Each structure stands twice: as structure tokens, then as C-alpha cells.
Amino acid sequence: METSSREHRPDAGLREQLDQLAAAHRYRRRRVLDGPQQPRSRLDGRPMLSFCSNDYLGLANHPEVIRALQRGAEDWGVGSGAAHLVNGHSRAHHALEEELAAFTGRPRALLFSTGYMANLGIISALAGRGDKVIQDRLNHASLLDGAQLSRANLRRYPHADAAGLERLLGDEGARLVATDGVFSMDGDLAPLPELMPIARRTGAWLLVDDAHGLGVLGRGGRGTFDHFGLTPDDDCILMGTLGKGFGTFGAFVAGSEDLVETLIQRARSYVFTTASPPAVAEATRASLAIAERDDWRRERLRELIAGFRQGAEQLGLPTMDSPTPIQPLLAGTEARALAWSRMLEERGILVGAIRPPTVPEGTARLRITFSATHSDEDLDRLLDALAQLPMADPIAKDEHLD
Numbered sequence: 001m002e003t004s005s006r007e008h009r010p011d012a013g014l015r016e017q018l019d020q021l022a023a024a025h026r027y028r029r030r031r032v033l034d035g036p037q038q039p040r041s042r043l044d045g046r047p048m049l050s051f052c053s054n055d056y057l058g059l060a061n062h063p064e065v066i067r068a069l070q071r072g073a074e075d076w077g078v079g080s081g082a083a084h085l086v087n088g089h090s091r092a093h094h095a096l097e098e099e100l101a102a103f104t105g106r107p108r109a110l111l112f113s114t115g116y117m118a119n120l121g122i123i124s125a126l127a128g129r130g131d132k133v134i135q136d137r138l139n140h141a142s143l144l145d146g147a148q149l150s151r152a153n154l155r156r157y158p159h160a161d162a163a164g165l166e167r168l169l170g171d172e173g174a175r176l177v178a179t180d181g182v183f184s185m186d187g188d189l190a191p192l193p194e195l196m197p198i199a200r201r202t203g204a205w206l207l208v209d210d211a212h213g214l215g216v217l218g219r220g221g222r223g224t225f226d227h228f229g230l231t232p233d234d235d236c237i238l239m240g241t242l243g244k245g246f247g248t249f250g251a252f253v254a255g256s257e258d259l260v261e262t263l264i265q266r267a268r269s270y271v272f273t274t275a276s277p278p279a280v281a282e283a284t285r286a287s288l289a290i291a292e293r294d295d296w297r298r299e300r301l302r303e304l305i306a307g308f309r310q311g312a313e314q315l316g317l318p319t320m321d322s323p324t325p326i327q328p329l330l331a332g333t334e335a336r337a338l339a340w341s342r343m344l345e346e347r348g349i350l351v352g353a354i355r356p357p358t359v360p361e362g363t364a365r366l367r368i369t370f371s372a373t374h375s376d377e378d379l380d381r382l383l384d385a386l387a388q389l390p391m392a393d394p395i396a397k398d399e400h401l402d
């Protein structure tokens with residue numbers, strides 16, 4: 001019996017919304033990667049030189065990390081079989097937590113399945129209805145979503161603006177202040193030397209999401225705090241991800257004993273989920289050791305960044321002020337960012353076009369990222385291709401590029 005009219009079917013209207021996204025140049029498509037994450041790979045069956053992964057140190061496909069994963073599967077099997085609080089918390093997870101605590105110089109570290117889940121868990125465990133949570137305007141979506149989930153009152157300060165933060169703190173302060181350490185789409189750094197004393201003086205937690213700083217910045221890759229010569233204290237929460245600089249998968253929170261015990265009791269994205277495979281923890285133990293030991297990977301990144309910035313400056317490209325492996329080129333409109341990325345792709349070079357809502361309106365961009373495994377020749381090929389982009393040509397707003 002046909003009772004529902006077409007207007008009332010739940011999927012009616014989806015096509016229209018998708019068409020609107022395409023018309024706004026915001027439609028996103030996935031590509032199929034054949035083979036491991038590395039600069040030279042095959043995407044959709046075509047050879048491609050990529051400058052868009054977050055595998056900054058080139059550890060995602062490192063033989064020692066692969067072997068650790070294989071041995072881990074032999075020792076531990078594949079699935080963890082349960083949440084950490086039931087019986088899924090293996091000796092492998094535990095050892096990795098101890099190594100991450102030692103690496104970050106904090107009393108404890110706690111593994112989460114992903115960085116997204118870590119941020120949801122931290123903020124919703126520490127803040128609730130009636131609390132104030134203040135964040136940098138350009139923070140990662142997972143920090144903003146964590147504040148939404150907590151039902152706290154979320155306020156956002158202008159990007160990297162310590163004075164703006166102080167204004168929002170006002171007399172009553174806040175429960176928690178959150179910032180990316182390295183901003184994921186701009187590549188610049190949070191002004192931690194200014195933010196730390198402000199948070200301490202006003203009695204707020206300072207949560208630093210160092211997804212893009214760990215492994216890359218500071219001594220032995222200790223991240224943005226160390227880069228500034230700072231040591232996080234008990235009022236700081238350091239969140240790090242393992243799927244970027246460390247090349248594996250997952251995330252962790254490092255902090256005080258009481259903070260970590262509180263998250264174990266109260267972070268719902270920790271409690272109500274299956275522990276990640278122990279073999280992945282073994283792989284991360286290997287990659288953490290390599291990341292800490294191989295200073296040449298950070299040195300190589302510095303060379304690539306300097307070479308790129310020098311070349312881009314000579315070409316008059318619209319770079320942004322970033323000292324990290326994240327080097328955006330500001331396009332402005334979605335159509336232009338997409339057109340640039342398409343032209344590069346025709347030359348066999350893959351660079352992501354980042355569009356709203358990932359970045360603010362009017363700041364669509366190419367997000368170029370470097371890995372320690374890029375060669376000088378790779379960098380030259382990128383700069384040659386960028387030199388061909390029609391930087392000044394206006395692109396018609398209604399031009400349909402998708």
C-alpha cells in the first residue's frame with residue numbers, strides 16, 4: 001500500500017541540497033588511494049605527487065612501524081574486544097600511555113580512539129550547563145563540537161588574540177579555554193606564552209590541541225609548548241593525535257593524575273567505545289621512538305618549508321604567515337581554490353582545496369603540506385606547477401567547476 005506522498009519521503013530534498021552544495025563549489029568527493037600514504041602514490045588509478053597528507057614525518061609507511069603492527073597482531077590478535085573499562089585495556093595500550101606521559105613530561109596520559117573523540121570527551125567531562133568555554137575562532141571542529149556537546153556557553157575570541165581572550169574572560173573568568181597549538185588550516189601557532197598566564201590567573205583550564213605540533217615542533221617533537229620553551233602544568237591539558245605526525249592512529253590526553261582519572265570516569269567518548277586494536281598501540285610505540293630519535297626528519301621539514309617559502313615569495317604567491325609544514329595559499333573564493341587544485345591535478349600534483357565551512361567565508365585556499373619524505377625534486381615540481389597558476393585571472397562566480 002502506497003501511503004506516503006513523494007513530499008513526505010525522508011530522502012526528498014536531499015538531491016536538492018546536494019545540488020546547492022555543488023552550485024556553491026562546496027561539494028566534496030573522495031578519491032581512491034591505491035597503496036600506502038606517501039608522496040608518490042596512485043589516486044583514482046593515476047600517478048600523483050601529493051602535498052596534502054598530515055603524515056609530516058613520513059612514518060605512516062615506515063618499515064619499523066609496519067613490523068611493530070605485524071608483531072602486535074601476532075601477540076595481541078586484531079580486535080581489542082571490549083572498552084578500556086571492561087577488559088579491552090591491554091598491556092600494549094598501558095605501555096604506550098606510560099611512554100606518552102614520559103614523552104610529554106606529564107604525570108599521566110590516556111589513550112582515546114581518535115582526536116575527535118578526545119576533544120568531545122575532555123570538554124564534556126569538564127564543562128557543563130552554566131559553565132563558560134572560550135575558544136579561538138579558528139579552532140578545529142572537534143573542539144567546537146565538544147563545547148556544543150557539553151552544553152556550556154561557548155564564546156569565541158579573534159584568532160590568536162590574547163587580548164580578545166581576556167575581554168571575553170571578563171571578571172567572571174571561564175571554566176575552560178581551548179586552542180589548537182598549530183592551527184590546522186593556517187599553520188600558525190597559538191600564542192601560548194600569552195595564553196598560559198591568562199588562563200592561570202583566571203583559574204581556567206587551558207586545553208591545547210597539538211594535533212599538528214607533536215612530532216614536528218620542539219625538542220624531539222615534543223610540540224608547541226616545548227617550541228616556546230614552556231612546560232605544561234597541572235592547569236593545562238595537552239591533547240595530541242597519533243594519526244598525523246606519528247603516522248598511526250588514535251589520540252591521547254596528557255595531564256595530571258586527577259585529570260586523567262576524571263576522564264576515565266566521565267569522558268563518555270572514552271567509556272562507551274571499544275578500545276583501539278592493541279597492535280595499533282604497538283605500532284605507535286615504534287613510531288613514537290622514531291619520531292623522538294630522528295631529528296633529521298624535523299630538520300628536513302625545516303629545509304622544505306624554507307625552500308617552499310623562498311620559492312613562493314619569488315613567484316609572488318599568496319602565502320600565509322606559517323612556520324610549519326602546513327603552507328596555505330589563499331584563493332578567496334571556493335571556485336578559485338577548486339580551479340587551482342584542478343590545474344595542479346592535471347599536472348599530477350595533489351593539493352587539497354579547503355573551503356568553507358572548514359575555513360571562514362572568503363578564505364578558501366589550497367592547503368599544501370610537507371612530509372620529511374618529499375625530495376628536493378618534489379618541491380621543484382610543486383613550485384613549477386604553482387608558477388603556472390593564473391593567480392590574477394578573475395574566475396567568474398557562476399562558473400560551474402564541479
Ligand SMILES: *Cc1c(COP(=O)(O)O)cnc(C)c1O
Nearest residue numbers: 114115116140142184209211241
Ligand atoms: C585531525 C585533528 C583532530 C582530530 O583527530 P583525529 O584523530 O583525526 O580524529 C583534532 N584536532 C585537530 C586540530 C586536528 O587537526
